Amino acid sequence: MATRLNEDAALVGDLPSNPLKEKVITSWFDRKIGTMSTLYGNDAAIQHARNAATADYPDGSVLSLVTWKEQEDPRWFGGKIPQKPTSVEIVTVHGTPDHYVYQRFESSPLKKVDERSAPYDRAAYLLNQRAAVMP
Amino acid sequence: MPLPSYLKVHPGAAVSPSGLAVLRTYLTTPVPPPAAQVAASNASTAAAAADLEFTDWIKPKTSPLTVQPEFNGVPFTDDYKNWRPISSTDRFDNHTMREILGNDIALQAIAENHINPWPDGAAFAKVAWAQAAPDADGMVKTGKFIQVELMIKDAKKYASTDGWGWGRWRGDDLKPYGKSAVFQNECTGCHEPVCKNDFVYTMPFSGQR
Numbered sequence: 587m588a589t590r591l592n593e594d595a596a597l598v599g600d601l602p603s604n605p606l607k608e609k610v611i612t613s614w615f616d617r618k619i620g621t622m623s624t625l626y627g628n629d630a631a632i633q634h635a636r637n638a639a640t641a642d643y644p645d646g647s648v649l650s651l652v653t654w655k656e657q658e659d660p661r662w663f664g665g666k667i668p669q670k671p672t673s674v675e676i677v678t679v680h681g682t683p684d685h686y687v688y689q690r691f692e693s694s695p696l697k698k699v700d701e702r703s704a705p706y707d708r709a710a711y712l713l714n715q716r717a718a719v720m721p
Numbered sequence: 722m723p724l725p726s727y728l729k730v731h732p733g734a735a736v737s738p739s740g741l742a743v744l745r746t747y748l749t750t751p752v753p754p755p756a757a758q759v760a761a762s763n764a765s766t767a768a769a770a771a772d773l774e775f776t777d778w779i780k781p782k783t784s785p786l787t788v789q790p791e792f793n794g795v796p797f798t799d800d801y802k803n804w805r806p807i808s809s810t811d812r813f814d815n816h817t818m819r820e821i822l823g824n825d826i827a828l829q830a831i832a833e834n835h836i837n838p839w840p841d842g843a844a845f846a847k848v849a850w851a852q853a854a855p856d857a858d859g860m861v862k863t864g865k866f867i868q869v870e871l872m873i874k875d876a877k878k879y880a881s882t883d884g885w886g887w888g889r890w891r892g893d894d895l896k897p898y899g900k901s902a903v904f905q906n907e908c909t910g911c912h913e914p915v916c917k918n919d920f921v922y923t924m925p926f927s928g929q930r
Contacts, residue, residue: 591834592808595926606929609803610820615811615852618859622811624820632803637779656811661915661922663748664814668926718820718850718863719771719778720802721786721893 595654595668599696602689605650605674611635612718615656622668623653625715631679635717641710647679649712670694677709686713764854771853771865774893791888792899800824801846801869807831807925812849818863821923822846828929838884838919843874845923866893872921883909883920 597606608626615622627635631647643649653675654668674691688709692699723734736744788797804822811818823831826842851864873879873886887908889898898904912920 590924591831591836592924592926595808596928604928606806606926608805610806610822610848612863613809613818613820614863615818615861616859617855617861622809624806624809626806636802637781639775639779659810659922661918661924662810662812664812666811666813667808667924715862716775717779718848719774719866719893720848720869721778721866721895 592668594657594670597652597671597674597696598694599674599691600698601674601676601691601696603648603650603676605652605676608632608648608650610718610720611649612715616653620656621653621672622656622666623651625712626650626652636720639716641713643679643713645679645681649677649679651675651712671696675708675712677712679713760854767851767864768853771851771863774865778893786895788890788895789897791890791897791904793882793887793902793905795871795873795886795888797888797890797895797897798844798871801848801871804844804846805929807845807929808923816852817849817867818852818861819847819849821925822848823925823929827925831925831927832930834927836919836921836925837917838876839874839921841875841877845872845921846870847872847923867891868898869895883912883916885920 605626608628609632611625611627611632613622613624628648630644631649634643634647652671653673654671656666657669659665659667672692674696676689678687680686686709688705690699691697722736728735785799790796801822804824805828806820807823807827808821809819822845824844826840827844830836830840830843847870849867851867853862853864855861868889868891870889874884875886876884879886882905887905890896891898912922915922
């Protein structure tokens, strides 16, 4: 297996900010549809997530969730790694803690999509995720 | 699978495609869960332990955690958690999940596609958590922190261990994994199959810059 980048997993498209420049808050898998997601945060978001158990992120926090389709790891039988991204979701906190903007991007290349239902519910879901412990 | 040299002498040992498919299905089918009651009780114990760990972690600290270097002398670096993502893995074989992070030199190497060999100073952290029991929506979230492993490239300094300094720190007190420097034979042994990838398993995604 020659050395190479995982080119499929790159985020190609028109995103207002680059989630992969940020730091990890936490991650999860969706067993029903076979995807893996990582939630990233900018410095303001990280500072909050790693020191509080609440969803009231401070002004200027940006949280981004990248979801990839999973693929078998060609180098480790029994593991899965990211394949193509299926969506990117970005929550930007403005002013008070419960004033935020939710944006969603899908398909390849990633394009902004209109929210079909309850974007505030989805944003609240992301803001309520607990950070993974990193001692 | 039998080695080609073995097959020459014992052609009957060849594994047929249908036999291989049986093996594959057997190995990739998740183990049936224990009885519902036992599973629920295990899951709630694990969840309680993870809750406790998180609550403790976010408490304001008067002083940073003191972490010993590994037994081969490889130092721990507290900054690993601020490195940037280069991949993640769903290790369904051992019920863990990992984030793989890279330092600035590693990210620069990825940007330049200069990853075989990786440049001196490149470093990776592989952070592992238990997989929590699936929630009501079938989502598997991070459970308890298990360990962080570091690989630090220095072709000269670490020449005797394939050019990398290896370390593993376990538990929320980050106790070095080794009992003596011999532990690093485990690291190099396990990474030997990827010797042609400069001993790195991770196939990084790019675009961090």
